[in-house]
Amino acid sequence: MARILTVGAAQLGPIQKAEPRSVAVGRMVHLMERAHRRGVELLVFPELALTTFFPRHYHEDIAEADVWFESAMPSNETAPLFAAARQYGIGFHLGYAEMAHEPAPGGGMRKRRFNTAILVNPEGDILLKYRKVHLPGHAEYRPERKVQHLEKRYFEVGDLGFPVVRAPMGGLPGVNMGMMICNDRRWPESWRVLGLQQVELVMLGYNTPSLNMEAAGFEAHHLRVFHSHLSIQAGAYQNSCFAVGTAKAGTEDGHELFGHSIIVNPQGEIVAQATSWDDELITADCDLDTCTLGRTTIFAFDQHRRPEAYARITEQVGSVAPPEWRK
Amino acid sequence: MARILCIAGAQMGPTQRDDSREHTLGRMLALLEQAAAAGARLVVFPELAFTTFFPRWLYEDEAALLAQFERAMPNPQVQKLFDRARALRVGFYVGYAELTADGRRFNSAVLVSPEGGILGTYRKVHLPGSIEPRPSDRFQQLEKRYFAYGDLGFPAFRAPASLGSAIMGMLICNDRRWPEAWRVLGLQGVELVCVGYNSAAYDPNGGSTEDAGLRTFHSQLVAQANAYMNATWAVAVAKAGEEDGSGLIGGSCIVDPDGRIVAEARSLADEVIMAECDLDQCRQGKQKMFNFAAHRRPQHYGPITGQTGVIEPSATPAAAE
Numbered sequence: 172m173a174r175i176l177t178v179g180a181a182q183l184g185p186i187q188k189a190e191p192r193s194v195a196v197g198r199m200v201h202l203m204e205r206a207h208r209r210g211v212e213l214l215v216f217p218e219l220a221l222t223t224f225f226p227r228h229y230h231e232d233i234a235e236a237d238v239w240f241e242s243a244m245p246s247n248e249t250a251p252l253f254a255a256a257r258q259y260g261i262g263f264h265l266g267y268a269e270m271a272h273e274p275a276p277g278g279g280m281r282k283r284r285f286n287t288a289i290l291v292n293p294e295g296d297i298l299l300k301y302r303k304v305h306l307p308g309h310a311e312y313r314p315e316r317k318v319q320h321l322e323k324r325y326f327e328v329g330d331l332g333f334p335v336v337r338a339p340m341g342g343l344p345g346v347n348m349g350m351m352i353c354n355d356r357r358w359p360e361s362w363r364v365l366g367l368q369q370v371e372l373v374m375l376g377y378n379t380p381s382l383n384m385e386a387a388g389f390e391a392h393h394l395r396v397f398h399s400h401l402s403i404q405a406g407a408y409q410n411s412c413f414a415v416g417t418a419k420a421g422t423e424d425g426h427e428l429f430g431h432s433i434i435v436n437p438q439g440e441i442v443a444q445a446t447s448w449d450d451e452l453i454t455a456d457c458d459l460d461t462c463t464l465g466r467t468t469i470f471a472f473d474q475h476r477r478p479e480a481y482a483r484i485t486e487q488v489g490s491v492a493p494p495e496w497r498k
Numbered sequence: 499m500a501r502i503l504c505i506a507g508a509q510m511g512p513t514q515r516d517d518s519r520e521h522t523l524g525r526m527l528a529l530l531e532q533a534a535a536a537g538a539r540l541v542v543f544p545e546l547a548f549t550t551f552f553p554r555w556l557y558e559d560e561a562a563l564l565a566q567f568e569r570a571m572p573n574p575q576v577q578k579l580f581d582r583a584r585a586l587r588v589g590f591y592v593g594y595a596e597l598t599a600d601g602r603r604f605n606s607a608v609l610v611s612p613e614g615g616i617l618g619t620y621r622k623v624h625l626p627g628s629i630e631p632r633p634s635d636r637f638q639q640l641e642k643r644y645f646a647y648g649d650l651g652f653p654a655f656r657a658p659a660s661l662g663s664a665i666m667g668m669l670i671c672n673d674r675r676w677p678e679a680w681r682v683l684g685l686q687g688v689e690l691v692c693v694g695y696n697s698a699a700y701d702p703n704g705g706s707t708e709d710a711g712l713r714t715f716h717s718q719l720v721a722q723a724n725a726y727m728n729a730t731w732a733v734a735v736a737k738a739g740e741e742d743g744s745g746l747i748g749g750s751c752i753v754d755p756d757g758r759i760v761a762e763a764r765s766l767a768d769e770v771i772m773a774e775c776d777l778d779q780c781r782q783g784k785q786k787m788f789n790f791a792a793h794r795r796p797q798h799y800g801p802i803t804g805q806t807g808v809i810e811p812s813a814t815p816a817a818a819e
Contacts (some may be wrong), residue, residue: 304795307787332798335811347811357787359677359727360799367801369808388782394756398726401757405723408716409677438712439719464707466808469626469675473807480623480651481678483685485803489791490784492665492687493654498615 174459176341178372178415179211182432184449185421188223192248195221200255202452207259209454212341217376217419218266218303218353219286221249224378224423225268226321229312236325240270240284245295253295260293262340264415266352266376268325269302286326288350288376292338299336302329303352305361318384318426333361335368346371346459353377356402356416359409360484366410367472371459373407373414381429396431400441408439411465413457420448437462501777503662503690505733506533506541509750511767512739513550519575522548525768526592527582533770534586539612540661541583544737545593545622545671545694546605548576551737552595553627553644554637554744563644567597571608571616584614589661591692591733593670595645596621605645607668607694611658618655620668621648624676626702637744639702652679654686662777664690667730671695674734675720677727678802684728685790689780693721693734699745714749718759726757729783731775739766755780 181202186195199216206214219225225239244267245253256263269287272280286303306328308320335349349365349372356362356375365373379399383390399416407414413436420430432445434455443453469475508529513522526543533541546552549566557563571594572580583590589612596606605622625647627639654667667683667690674680674693683691697717699710717734725732731754738748750763752773761771784790801809 304798305793307793328795329798337811354793357727358794359681359724360794360802363677364799364801367805367808369810388786390756390782394758398757401719401723401726405677405719405727408719409675438708439716468702469672471807475624475626475672476676476678476806477623477647478803478806480648481682481803482651483682484678485796485799487685488794488796489789490685490687493656496611496617496656496658498613498658 174343176343176346176372176457176459177210177212177454178434178457179206179209179214179452179454180415180417180432180434180443180445181206181214181216182417182430182445182451182453183217183220183419185423185428186223186419188228188424192221196249196251198450200251202450203252203255203259203261203263205452206454207261209452211261211454213262215264215374215376215415215417216266217417218288218378219268220266220376220419222268224419224428226308226325227318227424227426229319229321233325237270240268242270242272244289253291256291256293257295262290262292264288264290264350264374264376284326285329286322286352288352290336290348290350290374292340298338299334299348299350300331301334301350301352302331303355304329304333305355305358307354316384318380320384333364335365335370343459348372348374351375353379356399356406359406362406362410366412369466370410370412371462372457373412375414376417376419378419378428381427396429399431400433403433404435404439404441407435407437409470411437411462411470413437413459413462418445437465501662503664503775503777504537504539505752505773505775506536506538507733507735507750507752507761507763507771508533508541508543509735509748509763509769509771510544510547510737512741512746513737515550515555515742517550519548523576523578526579529768529770530579530582530586530588530590533772534588536770536772538772539588541588541590542692542733542735543590543592543694544735545607545696546595547592547694547737548594550741551696551746553640556631556638556640564597567595567603569597571596580610580614583610584612587612587660591668591694593694603645604648605641605670607670609655609666609668609692612660613658617657617666618653618668619650620653620670621650622670622673623648623652623679624672626672652682654683654688664777666690666692669693671697674724677724680724680728684730687784688728688730689777690731690733690775691725693732695734696737697747699747710745710747714747717747717749718751721751721753722757722759725753725755727788729755729780729788731755731777731780736763755783
């Protein structure tokens with residue numbers, strides 16, 4: 172018997188620096204309403220979905236960037252999204268910049284900043300929270316770059332690992348759901364840690380420039396979308412799961428982000444794809460039982476994985492070259 | 499400054515169980531000549547290149563099984579290949595069934611330098627299939643019966659100047675579907691991964707949900723994605739076509755560090771594919787997107803080495819806060 176979950180990727184067009192959260196939330200509520208009409212049970216919004224991709228902007232004083240962060244979730248500004256989810260009976264995934272006020276080691280409270288995503292059920296329960304582990308970019312201003320990418324400045328490395336939750340979703344009593352964010356999708360380690368928890372559906376949002384902004388060598392423009400799709404398709408195939416990759420797209424503050432949001436099945440095939448770089452909804456009926464074939468045969472981890480040969484993956488960070496060849 | 503290495507994949511068509519060793523070796527020599535004449539400095543042959551894909555058969559007779567194995571590499575029945583490659587100043591990768599002096603059996607590959615020295619040996623880690631035959635199936639997948647798990651890890655080797663001083667690694671067949679294998683090579687700075695394979699052109703688990711098209715897609719997807727994610731060149735080479743009624747996919751390909759297929763086989767027969775590979779093209783990925791030292795977070799990868807199989811999440815939804 173099929174276990175079908177109808178999922179959607181709610182791609183967002185650009186959000187300009189001056190636009191308030193109410194504009195973005197209004198667009199997201201509209202997408203959720205359309206998703207409801209199409210029978211969607213779980214809707215995936217992008218990374219940092221409430222604001223422009225602010226890590227492209229440099230603030231010498233990091234506290235000046237606090238304006239981009241959410242101190243509460245839900246909040247007055249995001250409450251309409253939670254209300255729409257309840258009204259339509261839709262679960263959702265939302266990426267945002269999280270300001271956590273946590274006890275400091277030496278007493279008192281401290282601010283902690285993360286690039287975060289949450290999974291919310293229609294009742295408004297936060298089923299799962301994830302904080303981005305693979306922060307790209309740099310921490311200091313780099314004059315040689317055409318555009319800054321300051322994720323390593325504004326965010327701490329996530330401290331929650333790669334969790335998977337089994338929870339009711341749509342009409343199903345239990346779905347194994349996990350999340351990653353943007354650059355995480357290029358790292359097979361992220362996918363595998365989720366796969367080792369038998370994830371059936373991976374949700375991820377991204378803001379990815381349509382050009383290589385490093386100016387450190389030639390990279391053909393069309394490779395940007397290709398790399399995103401390739402990483403998601405292979406991650407889904409190698410872990411026998413569905414994946415939803417949702418973009419924030421279009422030209423933000425004069426800088427272009429690509430769209431091409433996709434939904435991928437456990438064979439690694441793209442089953443739905445966005446074609447605009449604007450607000451766009453794509454959907455797919457995902458039979459979660461189709462995860463079983465790979466998981467019980469070619470990727471039956473318990474039968475076929477050989478961790479004794481994987482030591483370097485956790486024992487070292489960077490690469491260590493082999494010795495010179497000698498006859 | 500570019501470091502160009504001209505690489506050939508020597509896809510092989512089917513080898514039947516009754517084909518003589520000499521006949522098969524003759525085909526390999528012809529592919530070697532063709533690749534060398536076109537300028538290749540390295541030729542990649544498939545997995546178990548000297549024989550049919552014998553793990554599809556249950557051998558009751560130990561002697562018949564052991565006839566598929568090589569007791570040394572090189573040895574008299576493959577010496578012509580080594581001699582001719584050295585004369586042509588061409589290096590090569592070849593897969594074979596290895597029988598050690600103490601009687602252990604591995605699914606192995608060697609990397610041979612243009613000067614004729616063995617740069618390295620690899621023994622397949624990810625053995626698919628089963629130990630016991632499946633009585634209802636005409637074709638078996640008995641790699642777990644015939645071979646021990648590789649005991650050499652995933653070593654990378656620094657090749658001599660005649661191969662561009664490339665950092666090279668080897669995988670065999672099913673290994674290519676496991677990102678762990680590629681990553682262990684990537685963590686040694688690998689610039690060129692050689693893979694030979696024999697992959698069924700049908701659902702190898704007895705179902706009907708996968709066909710040759712999907713199987714070929716998977717084969718190329720994993721070569722492309724893992725080459726990209728480790729910023730390395732990859733050469734994946736099939737033994738293809740119908741072996742004694744059992745189909746094998748083709749789809750041999752050379753993949754660049756951006757994950758692009760730059761050369762691809764068109765047939766299911768003996769066929770040479772070639773590409774001029776600039777090893778320095780690996781540098782952009784290794785220094786930027788996949789600068790491991792700057793971006794990897796092993797503190798969150800514990801389960802990859804800490805557990806083998808799946809541990810499911812608790813059925814109780816735990817609210818995050």
